Amino acid sequence: MRVLVIGAGPAGARCAERLAEGGARVTLAGAEPALPYDRVSLGRVLAGEAEAPALITHGPARLRALGIRFLPATRIVALDRAARVARDARGAALPYNRAVIATGSEAVRLPLPGAALPGVFLYRSIADVHAMRRAASGGARAVVVGGGLLGLEAAASLSRLGARVTVVHAAGHPMERQLDAEAGALLARELGATRRLRFEMPAVTAAIEGAAQAEAVVLADGRRIPCDLVVMAVGVRPSVALAREAGLVVRRGIAVDAAMRSSDPAILAIGECAEHEGEVCGLVAPALAMAEAAAATLRGAAAGYAKRPDAAALKVAGVAVWSAGEIAPAAAEAVTLSDEEAGLHRRLWLREGRLVGAVLYGDTADAPFYLDLLASGRPVAPFRAGLAFARAEAA
Numbered sequence: 001m002r003v004l005v006i007g008a009g010p011a012g013a014r015c016a017e018r019l020a021e022g023g024a025r026v027t028l029a030g031a032e033p034a035l036p037y038d039r040v041s042l043g044r045v046l047a048g049e050a051e052a053p054a055l056i057t058h059g060p061a062r063l064r065a066l067g068i069r070f071l072p073a074t075r076i077v078a079l080d081r082a083a084r085v086a087r088d089a090r091g092a093a094l095p096y097n098r099a100v101i102a103t104g105s106e107a108v109r110l111p112l113p114g115a116a117l118p119g120v121f122l123y124r125s126i127a128d129v130h131a132m133r134r135a136a137s138g139g140a141r142a143v144v145v146g147g148g149l150l151g152l153e154a155a156a157s158l159s160r161l162g163a164r165v166t167v168v169h170a171a172g173h174p175m176e177r178q179l180d181a182e183a184g185a186l187l188a189r190e191l192g193a194t195r196r197l198r199f200e201m202p203a204v205t206a207a208i209e210g211a212a213q214a215e216a217v218v219l220a221d222g223r224r225i226p227c228d229l230v231v232m233a234v235g236v237r238p239s240v241a242l243a244r245e246a247g248l249v250v251r252r253g254i255a256v257d258a259a260m261r262s263s264d265p266a267i268l269a270i271g272e273c274a275e276h277e278g279e280v281c282g283l284v285a286p287a288l289a290m291a292e293a294a295a296a297t298l299r300g301a302a303a304g305y306a307k308r309p310d311a312a313a314l315k316v317a318g319v320a321v322w323s324a325g326e327i328a329p330a331a332a333e334a335v336t337l338s339d340e341e342a343g344l345h346r347r348l349w350l351r352e353g354r355l356v357g358a359v360l361y362g363d364t365a366d367a368p369f370y371l372d373l374l375a376s377g378r379p380v381a382p383f384r385a386g387l388a389f390a391r392a393e394a395a
C-alpha cells in the first residue's frame, strides 16, 4: 500500500514511522525545510540551551532505515480525490492509495495595526525561533502578547537569552485556561522574581507602532510599551485549507471518526488539524495517540482513538505547575489546600463525587495520581479525607 503522509510534525512523523514498520510504502511530505523535530522543545533553542539539531526526532539514517521517502520543503496544495493524486506547490504529482493529513496548526497573528511589521514574531516553528533569537540577543526589550502556556514559555526563554520581557495578557492572571486565580497569582509572582518578567494584565493590545520595524506596543488604555521585538502568542488555529478545498467535511478541524477516517475513507486526518467528537486537540500526547490509531486503521487493526483528559505543565525550569481536566467549572465543588507563603496551592474540582479537574502549584509530584483519577472517573468517597493529600488509602 502506498501512503502519503502530509505534514511532518510530531503526528505525521509518528504515523509515517508506524506505517513503514508495518510494511507500507510511505512518503512523508513536510512544508518546513527541516527534518522532523520535537516542536514541544523549541523553548530550549529559543533560550540558547540547545541548538536545532538536538531536536531532530527522525534523522536521515532513521528515515532511511525505516524506508520512508521524506520530502522536506514540500507543501501539498491540492488533492484530487477521484484520481488519488496530491499536488505540491511546485506542481509535482504524488499518487497515493491512502493519504493521512497531519497539517497541524498555525499560530494566530492578531489583525492589529502594525501586526505585520518586521520584528513581530509568531512562535510555532524552528524558523520562528531562529528569527526571534537573532532579534532578541544583546539585552533587547521584548513584549510577549499572550500570557498562556506558550507566551510564558517564550517569555521565560527570551529572558534567559538576556532580553527584558513584558507580558501583556488580556485576562486577570496568566494561563487562565489552565489555572485558577490563586495559582495564576503565584505563578506571576514567581516568574517576576526568578525570570524578571513584568506583567501587564488585564491589558488589551490595541496596536503595534513603528516606522520600519516594531518599536512599541500600544495598549487599549493608551499606554505605550517601547520594545525591540514583539512575540504574538495568542493561540493557534487548525490548518485545514487543503482539506476544505478538497471537499472533506471540516468544522473547526477535519472531522474524523475514532479510526481517524475523514469523510473520504481513503483519507485520514490526525493531530491538531483533526476534530474528533467535536474537539480539536492542542497537545502532543493526543496528537501522537491519533497517529498510532491511524496507523492501526491502515494496518487493518480495530484499535481506535480514545480521548484521555488533557494535562498541561509549564516547561520553565524551577516552576512546578500542572493542571488537568476542567478548571473552575460551574456546578462543581472545590477542595483547596493552600499555603501562599510557601508558594503551594492545590485545588481540585468534584462533580457527583468524582474528580473533574485539578490544579497543582509548587508541588506537582502527585500529578499522576490525579490524572489517573480523572481518567478512570472512580468515585472519591472512599478516600475523600485524604484526597487533597493524594492518599487513596485514607478512610
Ligand SMILES: Cc1cc2nc3c(=O)[nH]c(=O)nc-3n(C[C@H](O)[C@H](O)[C@H](O)COP(=O)(O)OP(=O)(O)OC[C@H]3O[C@@H](n4cnc5c(N)ncnc54)[C@H](O)[C@@H]3O)c2cc1C
Binding pocket: 006, 007, 008, 009, 010, 011, 012, 029, 030, 031, 032, 039, 040, 041, 042, 043, 074, 075, 076, 077, 102, 103, 104, 105, 106, 123, 124, 125, 150, 239, 242, 270, 271, 272, 273, 281, 282, 283, 284, 285, 287, 313, 315
Ligand atoms: C513552542 C511550543 C511548545 C509546545 N509545548 C508543548 C508542551 O509542552 N506539551 C504539549 O503537549 N504540547 C506542546 N506544544 C504543542 C505541540 O507542539 C503540538 O500539539 C504538536 O506539535 C501537534 O503536532 P501535529 O503533528 O498535529 O502538528 P504540527 O506540529 O503543527 O505539525 C504540522 C506540520 O505540517 C506542516 N504542514 C502544514 N500544512 C502542510 C501542507 N499543506 N503540506 C505539507 N506540510 C504541511 C507544518 O509545516 C508542520 O510542520 C507546543 C507547541 C509549541 C509551538
